[in-house]
Amino acid sequence: MESSDLQERERERRSPNSMDLDMNGGNKRVFQRLGGASSKDSNQKVCFHWRAGRCNRYPCPFLHRESPPPAPFPGSSSSTNNKRVADDDSGFAGSSHRRGPGSGNNTWGRFGGNRTVTKTEKLCKFWADGNCPYGDKCKYLHCWSQGDSFSLLTQLDGHQKVVTGIALPSGSDKLYTASKDETLRIWDCASGQCTGVLNPGGEVGCMISEGPWLFVGMPNLVKAWNIQTNVDLSLTGPVGQVYSLVVGTDLLFAGTQDGSILVWRYNTATNCFDPAASLTGHTLAIVSLYVGANRLYSGSIDNSIKVWSLDNLQCVQTLTEHTSVVMSLICWDQFLLSCSLDNTVKIWAATQGGNLEVTYTHKEEYGVLALCGVHDAQAKPVLLCSCNDNSLHLYDLPSFTERGKILAKQEIRSIQIGPGGIFFTGDGTGQVKVWKWSTQPTAIHP
Structure with missing residues (x-):
């Protein structure tokens, strides 16, 4: 497994938005390694190399298209939790999702530069430590604040x-x-x-x-x-x-x-x-x-x-x-x-x-x-x-x-x-x- 794969999995592990526990309170990843059924097929995960426009695996075991946006948290507004921000962070794109040339039938995914990144409202811990490898492609926030006042x-x-x-x-x-x-x-x-x-x-x-x-x-x-x-x-x-x-x-x-x-x-x-x-x-x-x-x-x-x-x-x-x-x-x-x-x-x-x-x-x-x-x-x-x-x-x-x-x-x-x-x-x-x-x-x- 490439080092970037490990970084991506580590990032998901550390995110409080990821569900690390199964319904019985155990660790889900340990549960799966011991033979437990997975609630989601691994090939439904979007390839982050494709997202960054540099996937060179063929065939690639991950998706070369965007998965549907996650459902909003109970009691929260979808307009708050499902905002999409352009790569240059210049503003919000609403609920629509612009696709760049790297989507569609391009299975090699070499042209993802104009793609829209789904941003969460969570701070990127790697960026906070000064070493996020994903730059503008990261789905987590690379800033200490939101608001212009x-x-x-x-x-x-x-x-x-x-x-x-x-x-x-x-x-x-x-x-x-x-x-x-x-x-x-x-x-x-x-x-x-x-x-x-x-x-x-x-x-x-x-x-x-x-x-x-x-x-x-x-x-x-x-x-x-x-x-x-x-x-x-x-x-x-x-x-x-x-x-x-x-x-x-x-x-x-x-x-x-x-x-x-x-x-x-x-x-x-x-x-x-x-x-x-x-x-x-x-x-x-x-x-x-x-x-x-x-x-x-x-x-x-x-x-x-x-x-x-x-x-x-x-x-x-x-x-x-x-x-x-x-x-x-x-x-x-x-x-x-x-x-x-x-x-x-x-x-x-x-x-x-x-x-x-x-x-x-x-x-x-x-x-x-x-x-x-x-x-x-x-x-x-x-x-x-x-x-x-x-x-x-x-x-x-x-x-x-x-x-x-x-x-x-x-x-x-x-x-x-x-x-x-x-x-x-x-x-x-x-x-x-x-x-x-x-x-x-x-x-x-x-």
């Missing part, structure tokens, strides 16, 4: 594990990124160069900035750095990893692995943070916190959202409509938006009695990891929605009309809005990408 400016490499925080401290010309590789990296915003690496002494679970302060969540600890005065504080009290941090008024909140929320109050006289409270009620780790409308919202692995009053730090409501981990929370005007590994984004609004109720549920094909919101230059709200299929969707609200998509090697766990139409994404491989809106948005503030 934004573009990739640069990529920041250096972290070795998932990026857990991205921060732009006030008054600083530096970007800070944190990772589970136990490092913080400092980047010069003008040059994009890494100017320093900090080792906080443990795995970083989250990082935020507020004014000149940089807060880093770690196992059993929150570190606080003042980048203007170089004050370095260690806030003790958390049990286990600190997964989420947020600041509200003069309070710092930390969501911990044991399900409690620790609270510190900033003391201007001593320039320190004094312990203020410990909020209990969640039964499992707290992975998302947000402050808005004089409320603290907490999302947990126990599938619930709790609403806390900032006046007395008492829980005023528990929301239990999600059926899996509540990964991210944001406030938008009078609405609360939550996302979960249950594949949904829920929109909450207050009733006349003041309690929150779900007014709309947006469903995704995969679990939703993170939310971030902006307004574009026309004051239109745009929601950035990261899913665990390694994609980030950009939706116009309130219609949830998709206006673009960002792709990554692994899931995007961190999103940060910057000034001047810049935003940042950090993924599971440690890559941080810098994006630029073609029309400048403004960050949403609670």
Whole structure:
């Protein structure tokens, strides 16, 4: 078997769209090698040498014509999943399929240069690694994004594990990124160069900035750095990893692995943070916190959202409509938006009695990891929605009309809005990408 055959089979094996398991849960290829019946004759496969216009096998055991397009996934639009793109990627050809001179009766397939390639919406892993041998003939995407409202400016490499925080401290010309590789990296915003690496002494679970302060969540600890005065504080009290941090008024909140929320109050006289409270009620780790409308919202692995009053730090409501981990929370005007590994984004609004109720549920094909919101230059709200299929969707609200998509090697766990139409994404491989809106948005503030 030629090496190109092996590459093609390896590509199919690695694609999540290929069905590698039989109905009994076993590996299909192993099942077939042991004598199991194949659901599809191998000679019904299209020859990829013919597709590339260079098949020299006669007779060739594979088809020298295009097979019918695959059926759309349940619940998805055929206009979304069955788009066909010309070789030069200049635009969509709709549901029709143009045939080049290499099709028809030409069994040698030497003239396939004008052929249309069926593109999927999946990133080519070989291209992402810099070595796809198929070039424009590849049916997978050779780009990091889809949509014309934004573009990739640069990529920041250096972290070795998932990026857990991205921060732009006030008054600083530096970007800070944190990772589970136990490092913080400092980047010069003008040059994009890494100017320093900090080792906080443990795995970083989250990082935020507020004014000149940089807060880093770690196992059993929150570190606080003042980048203007170089004050370095260690806030003790958390049990286990600190997964989420947020600041509200003069309070710092930390969501911990044991399900409690620790609270510190900033003391201007001593320039320190004094312990203020410990909020209990969640039964499992707290992975998302947000402050808005004089409320603290907490999302947990126990599938619930709790609403806390900032006046007395008492829980005023528990929301239990999600059926899996509540990964991210944001406030938008009078609405609360939550996302979960249950594949949904829920929109909450207050009733006349003041309690929150779900007014709309947006469903995704995969679990939703993170939310971030902006307004574009026309004051239109745009929601950035990261899913665990390694994609980030950009939706116009309130219609949830998709206006673009960002792709990554692994899931995007961190999103940060910057000034001047810049935003940042950090993924599971440690890559941080810098994006630029073609029309400048403004960050949403609670």
